[in-house]
Amino acid sequence: xxxxxxxxxxxxxxxxxxxxxxxxxxxxxxxxxxxxxxxxxxxxxxxxxxxxxxxxxxxxxxxxxxxxxxxxxxxxxxxxxxxxxxxxxxxxxxxxxxxxxxxxxxxxxxxxxxxxxxxxxxxxxxxxxxxxxxxxxxxxxxxxxxxxxxxxxxxxxxxxxxxxxxxxxxxxxxxxxxxxxxxxxxxxxxxxxxxxxxxxxxxxxxxxxxxxxxxxxxxxxxxxxxxxxxxxxxxxxxxxxxxxxxxxxxxxxxxxxxxxxxxxxxxxxxxxxxxxxxxx
DNA sequence: CAAAGCTCCTGACCGC
DNA sequence: TGCGGTCAGGAGCTTT
Numbered sequence: 001x002x003x004x005x006x007x008x009x010x011x012x013x014x015x016x017x018x019x020x021x022x023x024x025x026x027x028x029x030x031x032x033x034x035x036x037x038x039x040x041x042x043x044x045x046x047x048x049x050x051x052x053x054x055x056x057x058x059x060x061x062x063x064x065x066x067x068x069x070x071x072x073x074x075x076x077x078x079x080x081x082x083x084x085x086x087x088x089x090x091x092x093x094x095x096x097x098x099x100x101x102x103x104x105x106x107x108x109x110x111x112x113x114x115x116x117x118x119x120x121x122x123x124x125x126x127x128x129x130x131x132x133x134x135x136x137x138x139x140x141x142x143x144x145x146x147x148x149x150x151x152x153x154x155x156x157x158x159x160x161x162x163x164x165x166x167x168x169x170x171x172x173x174x175x176x177x178x179x180x181x182x183x184x185x186x187x188x189x190x191x192x193x194x195x196x197x198x199x200x201x202x203x204x205x206x207x208x209x210x211x212x213x214x215x216x217x218x219x220x221x222x223x224x225x226x227x228x229x230x231x232x233x234x235x236x237x238x239x240x241x242x243x244x245x246x247x248x249x250x251x252x253x254x255x256x257x258x259x260x261x262x263x264x265x266x267x268x269x270x271x272x273x274x275x276x277x278x279x280x
Numbered sequence: 281c282a283a284a285g286c287t288c289c290t291g292a293c294c295g296c
Numbered sequence: 297t298g299c300g301g302t303c304a305g306g307a308g309c310t311t312t
Contacts, residue, residue, distance in 0.1 A: 001304085001305060001306070002306095034288065034289085034306090035308095058306080058307095073306085073307090074306095075289095075305090075306065075307090076289085076304075076305055076306065077290080077291085077304095077305095097290085114289095115289080115290055115291065116288085116290050116291080116304090116305090117288080117290080118288070118289065118305080118306060118307085119306095133308085134308090158282090159282080159283095160282085161282080161283070161284095165283085168307095169307095170306085170307070177305085178304095178306090268283095268284075269285085269286095269305085270305065271303095271304080271305085
């Protein structure tokens with residue numbers, strides 16, 4: 001489940017192979033992922049130059065010449081496999097869930113692999129991205145200036161949802177998923193079940209830098225992971241690093257002086273991990 | 281309008 | 297060894 005930091009790391013990993021390069025070959029091995037791929041998808045990509053690769057929310061954006069953008073989302077299980085030109089595969093060496101293969105004019109490959117197919121790729125005219133159905137209602141980037149205490153308080157005040165659900169809502173703020181919301185609420189000492197409107201002004205104010213910090217640190221951890229890809233081929237997608245609560249049900253709370261035990265509950269059919277003792 | 285529920289999908293895991 | 301059941305969950309869409 002790649003969230004903002006993982007998508008950022010994937011972006012940084014593929015930039016050296018694809019940014020500024022021309023696509024000389026595109027292989028499409030399915031007609032749809034979560035949504036249908038555009039008509040003549042591979043043909044429309046072939047020969048195009050990738051001017052720039054950026055990220056918005058959990059989406060990768062490949063800015064193509066001709067003012068068109070290739071939009072890519074990794075979904076739950078999507079990853080990018082990098083294959084250097086020197087290790088060129090033959091077509092029968094692709095793996096089962098390798099759906100889209102991009103080959104640059106230097107003959108490096110970037111392979112989009114997604115077993116569960118919750119990911120997507122589509123095309124959009126560059127000038128229409130903000131109005132695109134996938135982007136139109138997006139909230140601000142959590143690392144940008146628009147996301148601040150005043151903004152978030154405006155949202156929490158109006159919501160009776162549990163704060164966890166509010167932070168997962170991409171209309172409120174983008175990029176957070178199940179893991180980093182759990183981690184941020186733990187660091188903030190706030191129960192995920194607390195109604196957003198019941199948060200104090202101080203709690204909301206504190207949450208903003210905590211969210212920024214937890215994401216920023218994960219991006220930095222991804223950056224160190226990337227060093228391993230500098231010389232070796234590999235898969236860029238979701239990397240596990242140290243989580244304080246996520247996946248730690250039954251284990252001891254890591255907050256100094258807290259003797260609580262991490263508990264798993266279900267909210268909106270999704271796992272939530274938290275310490276009932278120091279989060280309230 | 282907000283909030284809850286449904287849906288897409290496959291691999292991993294578990295008990296028998 | 298095989299098989300059915302359960303779980304994981306991003307986010308758009310539908311329903312209440």
